[in-house]
Amino acid sequence: MNIEELITQFLDPNHYIEFYKVPHNFKDYTIANDAYTIIFIPRDEKYKESKEKTRFENTINEILNDIEISKFKPLPKINIPEQIICTYCDGSGKSKFQKCHECNGEGIVDANTDYNTYYDLNCKTCNGKGEIILRVTEEKCKTCNGIGKIEPGDFPIRIENMYVKFKFIKKIMNIDNIEISTNMKKNILFFKAKDIKGAMMGILKT
Numbered sequence: 001m002n003i004e005e006l007i008t009q010f011l012d013p014n015h016y017i018e019f020y021k022v023p024h025n026f027k028d029y030t031i032a033n034d035a036y037t038i039i040f041i042p043r044d045e046k047y048k049e050s051k052e053k054t055r056f057e058n059t060i061n062e063i064l065n066d067i068e069i070s071k072f073k074p075l076p077k078i079n080i081p082e083q084i085i086c087t088y089c090d091g092s093g094k095s096k097f098q099k100c101h102e103c104n105g106e107g108i109v110d111a112n113t114d115y116n117t118y119y120d121l122n123c124k125t126c127n128g129k130g131e132i133i134l135r136v137t138e139e140k141c142k143t144c145n146g147i148g149k150i151e152p153g154d155f156p157i158r159i160e161n162m163y164v165k166f167k168f169i170k171k172i173m174n175i176d177n178i179e180i181s182t183n184m185k186k187n188i189l190f191f192k193a194k195d196i197k198g199a200m201m202g203i204l205k206t
């Protein structure tokens, strides 16, 4: 995996905040982050300084400082959670969303009885979602990308005394000589390898 592919995993292209969509330069680093994970690589001048820098500056400095003072050890072997059947296509790999005909995609309906009109009831046909899933179709299921199975990204992976979502750990588990440090108090996992470092949030205990 090249460095660009690596840092792209730490972005959220659909986020409304620009800072989470594209890599930014900050001090000696190029940063890629979403609201849950962040990676620092050596500064690459092809990226811009962030306009929203001041808003995130304190957090970023704190993370860098924490990484500096933490003790690291190799990332333990991760047992990759088993794939689960895609509930959207029922494993067939084919599905398509269609606007609910009952509520016209609104998710809510009005109901009349002899005495009363009830407004804004949850549509029973689509369960209030406004759309229904068609399984008799040739369209590739967008949820599983036609594979019929989904990797359980939200599966909690235990690392020392912390739990981290598999989809976060997956971003770093193939980096050579990756080391980690867990900070229980802040519920953050720090990582580093050669000239890369970063952090990811643990799963909040409920």
Ligand SMILES: [Zn+2]
Pocket: 086, 087, 088, 089, 090, 091, 092, 093, 094, 095, 141, 142, 143, 144, 145, 146, 147, 148, 149
């Ligand atoms: Zn599917």
Ligand SMILES: [Zn+2]
Pocket: 100, 101, 102, 103, 104, 105, 106, 107, 108, 123, 124, 125, 126, 127, 128, 129, 130, 131
């Ligand atoms: Zn409906």
